[in-house]
Amino acid sequence: MLRISCLYRLPNALHSSRCVRHWKQPAAALRQFHVDAARLKRRKTAEEKKSPRIIEYSPKKAPPANGLPAGGSEIWRHMSVTQLAKTLQRPVDDVQEAMLYVKGADNIEPAAKLPDLKIIQEIAKKLGAKTRVVATPETSSEDEQKVRDVTPRPPAPPELLQPRPPVVTVMGHVDHGKTTLLDSLRGADVAAGEAGGITQHIGAFTVTLENGEQVTFLDTPGHAAFSAMRARGAVATDIIVLVVAAEDGVMAQTREVIQLAKEAQVPIIVALNKIDKPEANIEKSKRELAQMGLALEEHGGDIQVIPISALKGTNLQLLAEAVSTQATLMGLKSDPAGLVEGIVVESKTDPRRGKLSTAIVSRGTLRKGSVLLSGLAHAKVRGLFDHNGQPLNEAPPGTPVEILGWRELPLAGDLILEVETEKKAHAVLKFREHEAQQEKIESSSDEIRKKDEEHQATYRAAREARRLAGRFRMRGGQRVKQVDEHEGKPRVSVIIKGDVHGSVEAILDVLETYSSNEICRLDIVHYGVGNVTEGDLELAKAFDAIIYAFAVETPQLKAAKDVTVRSYNIIYRLIDDLKEQLSSKLPPMEVEEVLGEANVLQSFIINEGRKEVPVAGCRCTKGVLKKAQKFRLVRDGEVVYDGQLESMRHLKNEVDSIKKDVECGLRFRDAKVLPQAGDILQCYTTHMEAQQTDWDPGF
Numbered sequence: 001m002l003r004i005s006c007l008y009r010l011p012n013a014l015h016s017s018r019c020v021r022h023w024k025q026p027a028a029a030l031r032q033f034h035v036d037a038a039r040l041k042r043r044k045t046a047e048e049k050k051s052p053r054i055i056e057y058s059p060k061k062a063p064p065a066n067g068l069p070a071g072g073s074e075i076w077r078h079m080s081v082t083q084l085a086k087t088l089q090r091p092v093d094d095v096q097e098a099m100l101y102v103k104g105a106d107n108i109e110p111a112a113k114l115p116d117l118k119i120i121q122e123i124a125k126k127l128g129a130k131t132r133v134v135a136t137p138e139t140s141s142e143d144e145q146k147v148r149d150v151t152p153r154p155p156a157p158p159e160l161l162q163p164r165p166p167v168v169t170v171m172g173h174v175d176h177g178k179t180t181l182l183d184s185l186r187g188a189d190v191a192a193g194e195a196g197g198i199t200q201h202i203g204a205f206t207v208t209l210e211n212g213e214q215v216t217f218l219d220t221p222g223h224a225a226f227s228a229m230r231a232r233g234a235v236a237t238d239i240i241v242l243v244v245a246a247e248d249g250v251m252a253q254t255r256e257v258i259q260l261a262k263e264a265q266v267p268i269i270v271a272l273n274k275i276d277k278p279e280a281n282i283e284k285s286k287r288e289l290a291q292m293g294l295a296l297e298e299h300g301g302d303i304q305v306i307p308i309s310a311l312k313g314t315n316l317q318l319l320a321e322a323v324s325t326q327a328t329l330m331g332l333k334s335d336p337a338g339l340v341e342g343i344v345v346e347s348k349t350d351p352r353r354g355k356l357s358t359a360i361v362s363r364g365t366l367r368k369g370s371v372l373l374s375g376l377a378h379a380k381v382r383g384l385f386d387h388n389g390q391p392l393n394e395a396p397p398g399t400p401v402e403i404l405g406w407r408e409l410p411l412a413g414d415l416i417l418e419v420e421t422e423k424k425a426h427a428v429l430k431f432r433e434h435e436a437q438q439e440k441i442e443s444s445s446d447e448i449r450k451k452d453e454e455h456q457a458t459y460r461a462a463r464e465a466r467r468l469a470g471r472f473r474m475r476g477g478q479r480v481k482q483v484d485e486h487e488g489k490p491r492v493s494v495i496i497k498g499d500v501h502g503s504v505e506a507i508l509d510v511l512e513t514y515s516s517n518e519i520c521r522l523d524i525v526h527y528g529v530g531n532v533t534e535g536d537l538e539l540a541k542a543f544d545a546i547i548y549a550f551a552v553e554t555p556q557l558k559a560a561k562d563v564t565v566r567s568y569n570i571i572y573r574l575i576d577d578l579k580e581q582l583s584s585k586l587p588p589m590e591v592e593e594v595l596g597e598a599n600v601l602q603s604f605i606i607n608e609g610r611k612e613v614p615v616a617g618c619r620c621t622k623g624v625l626k627k628a629q630k631f632r633l634v635r636d637g638e639v640v641y642d643g644q645l646e647s648m649r650h651l652k653n654e655v656d657s658i659k660k661d662v663e664c665g666l667r668f669r670d671a672k673v674l675p676q677a678g679d680i681l682q683c684y685t686t687h688m689e690a691q692q693t694d695w696d697p698g699f
Contacts, residue, residue, distance in 0.1 A: 072130035075120045076137070077369070078339070078420050082110045084120060088129050098126040106337070107160060113338050116367065136421045148431040150373060150417050150424075153363070156335035164334045164398035165206065166327035167236060167360060169218040171260075172243035173251035177273040181243060181310035182207075182219050185320070204345050204358050204400035205387035209320045215327075216360065216400050218345065236343045236360055237264075239326055241319070243271045246280035246307070250288040258292050267330070268294065269304050269322050276309040334397035340364035340418035344374055344410045345400070348500040349530035351553065355406040359416055366395040366418075371425050372403070373417050374410035376432055378425045381405045409529055412501045490520040490585035493545035494578065495536055496527040499552050503571070504529055507550060510575055510697045520585050520693065537563050546581060548574055575697050586691035593685050596623030600633075600679040601663070616666045616675035625658040625683045631666070632682040633675060641673040 073087045085095040092110055099105040102122045105114070114120050117133060124131045170178045185207050207215050218237060240261050244254055261268050272285055286296060286305060295301020304322045308315045341363040350356050357374075370381045383404035384392040395401040410416070419425050494511075498504035504527055514522050525545045526536065531553045540547050540563045547554075549567045568574040598618040605612050618625075625631075627648040633641040647667040648655055658664045666681065675681075 072132040073124060074134045075117065075124065075131045076134055077117055078113045078115055078136065079120065080110065081108065081112050081114065084114065084123065088124060088127060090127055090129075094127060095123060098123050101126060115337065115339075115365065148428070149435075150419055150428055152341050152415070152417065153338065156338075156363075160335050160337065161333035162336055162397075164332055164396070165214040165216050166238045166323070166330070166332050167216045167218065167398060168239045168241055168323055169220060169237035170241045170243060171220050171253075171257040173245070173248070173253040176243050176245040176248065176251075176254075177310045178243045179219055181241075181271065181273065181308070181316075182217055184310050184313050184316055185209075185217070204360060206400060209324065210317065211320075211324065213324055213327075215320075215323060216398055218360075218400075236345060237266055238330065238332055239323060240266050240268050241271055241323065242268050243273050243310075244285055244289070245274045246272045246282050246285050247274055247277050249281070249285045250292060255292065258294065262293075267303075267326060269306065269319070269326060270294070270296075271310075271319055272305060272307045273310050275307045276312055276314065282307055332398075335363050336365050336396050338364050339420075340366045340370060340372070340416070342366070342416040344412050344414045344416060346412050346500050346502050347406075347409050347529065349409060351531050353404055355409045357403050357406060357410050358400060359403055360400050361395050361397050363397055364418065365397075366401060366403075367393070371419050371422050373419055373425055373428055375414040376429060376436065377406055377408035377410040377414075378422075378429055379403060379406040379410075380422060409501065412505065489518075490587075491523060492520065492578070492581050492585055493523040493525050493543045495525050495540055495545050495547045496550070497532050497536065497547065497552055498527075498529055498550040501529050503550050506571060507548075507574065510571070511578075513697050514695050516582075516693060516695060520582050522582065532565060540564075548578070550574060579693055579695060582693040582695065583691060586693065588688040589691050590686050591689045593687070594623070594682055595629060595685060596625045596658075596660075596683040597621050598625055598658075598664075598666075598681040598683070600675050600677055600681060602677055603675045611671070613667055613671050614674050616668075616679070616681065617663065618666055618681055619663045620658045620660050622660065623683070624660065625664070625666075625681075626685075627656050629683050629685045631668070632684065633668075633673065634680045634682065635676065635678075640679070641668055641670060644669045 073089075075084065075087065079087075081095055081099070082092060085092040088095065096108040099108045102119060104116060104119050105123060114123075121131055170182055172178050182205075204216065204218050207217055209215060240257065242254065242257055242261075244250065258268070270289060272282055274280055275282060286298075289305070290296060290299060294303050296303050296305055298305070304326075306315055306319045306322055308319055310316070340361060342359045342361045345358045345360060347355070347357040357379075366381065366384065368381050368384065372379045372381065381403055384395055385402040385404070386392055387400060387402075389402075392401060419428065496504055496507055496511075498507065508524070508527060511522065511524060523543075523545075525543045526539055532547055532549050532555055534555075536547055537555065539545065547563065547565045549565060550571070551569045552567075554565050554567050566574075566577055568577070598620045600616045600618050602617040604615055604617065606615050625648070627645050630643065631641075631645055632639055645666055646669045647665075648658065649665045650658060650662065655664070668675075
């Protein structure tokens with residue numbers, strides 16, 4: 001131990017003569033402390049400071065004897081056979097040989113993708129290797145950088161294709177029995193639970209026929225407002241079953257379906273329904289179908305016509321056999337491996353499960369965990385359900401499935417494509433959003449240019465006015481208020497909320513047919529899928545809007561205070577209510593009612609005091625003439641006088657009214673009007689009536 005004594009330097013003031021006494025106290029001024037030799041730190045030299053700092057690490061552990069990573073070989077979804085052989089450090093032939101003994105590993109081509117992790121783990125297990133699942137490694141090749149969007153894969157080789165169930169769409173006019181037919185085929189009763197007895201959504205479900213074959217059916221609405229839904233059903237289908245009521249024959253939506261089938265080149269099977277009714281006329285319906293250009297089998301064509309009764313189940317087996325035969329002739333096959341492709345049939349927001357979509361898988365096998373893209377929406381699949389709400393582990397091609405896990409709600413009719421990772425999905429979405437923004441800018445460039453020219457012209461005119469008025473003369477004046485061209489006109493603002501995207505789309509399509517904004521403006525403040533929320537109520541308060549809730553839950557009366565919320569589950573009733581709202585905003589109009597009519601037989605002059613006044617001698621030919629009402633004198637189609645009477649006499653008596661076939665003398669309040677023989681005199685009255693909107697939505 002070293003003993004070091006340290007004397008703290010006292011302030012300069014202590015060196016004065018007055019403070020000398022403090023120096024005579026060494027015990028108070030000295031402080032002692034001990035320092036260990038090990039704690040002494042040597043200062044670095046200049047050479048040591050310049051030398052680089054060396055960090056020593058502990059030595060790495062030696063790799064396993066087999067050369068594989070310590071935690072096992074890294075595997076990921078959608079890796080190819082070649083990539084699996086590389087990560088397992090085994091020849092491709094060994095991996096292919098192991099795949100022969102693994103169920104589900106059918107495609108052993110080196111470039112084939114392995115979408116199922118369980119299959120990959122089983123292959124590695126056969127080869128005696130341990131595995132650990134990792135994220136898909138990012139590729140930095142030039143091709144990956146160039147391709148910013150994803151597109152459907154090229155057609156698969158014929159040897160990889162496997163048979164799939166046919167997708168059959170049941171279409172036809174409203175109330176011709178489409179849903180009842182499907183109920184009879186699958187043994188359910190959907191039609192009884194539909195609002196108004198009409199289908200207003202696309203329903204997708206699988207039916208197992210008596211011969212054991214599975215068929216995917218789509219039920220489309222027949223109402224005129226749902227033409228977009230029918231178009232989607234025609235695009236997503238392999239076969240169209242056209243339901244025609246034998247009592248009605250070919251109707252408006254029947255013609256539309258035939259046109260859609262011709263455009264999409266989809267084969268048609270005609271089901272003549274309701275043949276059990278007494279007024280059914282099968283031959284008449286067949287003639288009308290032939291007139292629409294359908295080549296029926298009995299006329300040498302290839303379109304089958306099956307007379308059925310969906311309610312009583314007559315000839316349903318013949319219809320099922322016809323569908324099965326047509327599907328066999330078409331040879332429907334698809335590739336069950338690789339990235340998934342499909343089409344969105346319908347989408348909705350469930351208050352408990354979130355955003356859902358009903359889709360039909362057209363290629364690949366959909367499983368949980370898949371990353372999907374559809375338009376500007378993406379999803380990581382959290383659950384798959386069939387049409388009965390039962391969970392599914394996977395959905396092969398041709399299967400209708402309800403997908404849970406969408407971040408945004410996809411649009412009905414959009415294509416679904418699977419990508420490898422969520423990172424790639426976000427990159428593609430960013431690219432698509434940019435492209436959509438650019439397209440929007442280009443489409444509205446003409447309108448922007450026109451508005452800019454108007455603004456520049458206004459600015460130049462104002463600048464020229466300031467220049468002519470002098471520098472200071474324009475100051476201090478009141479700013480002119482900009483008046484909206486629609487200000488002062490009646491207005492109806494609406495918010496549309498629907499249960500599924502297709503219903504909202506159909507309502508918006510109907511609202512687009514409104515063309516009387518000059519009389520009463522119709523504003524769509526907001527629309528969306530899902531229940532009515534507090535945000536919708538606040539928006540309705542701000543814009544004084546009516547909320548139309550179509551087949552969704554509405555808030556309680558307390559929450560919806562001061563807001564009009566109208567709930568409907570039938571589309572034409574919703575439109576009727578909106579027409580009433582538009583009509584109530586219109587101002588009352590003056591309506592004219594003709595009470596009677598008379599012919600002028602003779603005109604003569606009489607003395608009234610010192611004045612000579614003209615009098616028309618008339619005979620009432622229609623209705624009744626009333627003195628207190630207005631009269632109109634018409635000569636050669638032109639109105640000569642329109643006003644009140646001064647006098648109405650029968651014989652020499654002043655009267656208040658003249659009946660039909662009675663002669664009278666009439667004197668107008670304007671003495672300058674000279675009636676002539678042959679003129680027509682009309683007696684009419686006016687009253688105010690509420691206007692009705694002239695909007696015709698087409699149904």
